Amino acid sequence: WRLTGDLEYNESAKRTESGIVGIQYLTPELIINLRHRTSRYSQAENIEQSELSFARQVADNFAIIGRWKQDLQKDRTIDSFIGLEYEDCCWAVRLVYRRYLNIRLDSTGFAVPGTGEYNSSIFFEFILKGLTNLGRRLDVERDIYGYQDRFDPKQN
Numbered sequence: 001w002r003l004t005g006d007l008e009y010n011e012s013a014k015r016t017e018s019g020i021v022g023i024q025y026l027t028p029e030l031i032i033n034l035r036h037r038t039s040r041y042s043q044a045e046n047i048e049q050s051e052l053s054f055a056r057q058v059a060d061n062f063a064i065i066g067r068w069k070q071d072l073q074k075d076r077t078i079d080s081f082i083g084l085e086y087e088d089c090c091w092a093v094r095l096v097y098r099r100y101l102n103i104r105l106d107s108t109g110f111a112v113p114g115t116g117e118y119n120s121s122i123f124f125e126f127i128l129k130g131l132t133n134l135g136r137r138l139d140v141e142r143d144i145y146g147y148q149d150r151f152d153p154k155q156n
Contacts, residue, residue, distance in 0.1 A: 001025055026146050029057040033145045048072040053144040061087045065096070067143050076101065081143070096123040096138050
C-alpha cells in the first residue's frame with residue numbers, strides 16, 4: 001500500500017493552488033490507484049477530479065488495464081479506457097478502447113462554444129518484443145501510476 005500527496009501553496013496570495021491525494025495498492029499482478037485532485041485552473045474556474053486506474057495480470061500472458069477520470073465539478077467523465085494485453089515469447093498485442101472529452105479552451109480558460117463533445121478511439125498495438133511497435137501507441141505508464149510497460153524496448 002502507498003499513500004501519496006502533494007500540495008502547492010501560493011504564499012503571496014495566501015491560498016492553496018493545487019493538491020493531490022492518492023492511495024495505491026501495488027503487487028506484481030495488480031495495480032489499483034485512487035486519486036483526488038483539486039486546483040485553481042484560472043480566475044474563473046477550479047478543477048476537482050477523481051481517478052481510478054488499474055492493471056490486472058489475469059494469467060502469465062494476459063492482462064486487463066483501465067482508467068476512469070471524472071470531473072466532479074461538472075459531473076462528467078473526462079477520460080476513460082479499457083484494454084487487453086496479450087504476450088507470447090517474441091511478440092505482444094495491446095487493444096484499448098478509449099473515450100475522452102474533447103474541450104478546447106480560450107486564453108482565459110473558458111471552454112470554446114461548440115466543444116465538449118466526446119471522442120472515441122481504438123488503439124491496436126503490435127509489439128515485436130525488444131525491437132519495435134506497430135500501430136498507434138498508448139502511453140499506459142503515464143495513465144496508470146506505477147505501471148511499467150513490459151513490452152517497451154526502452155524498458156528491457
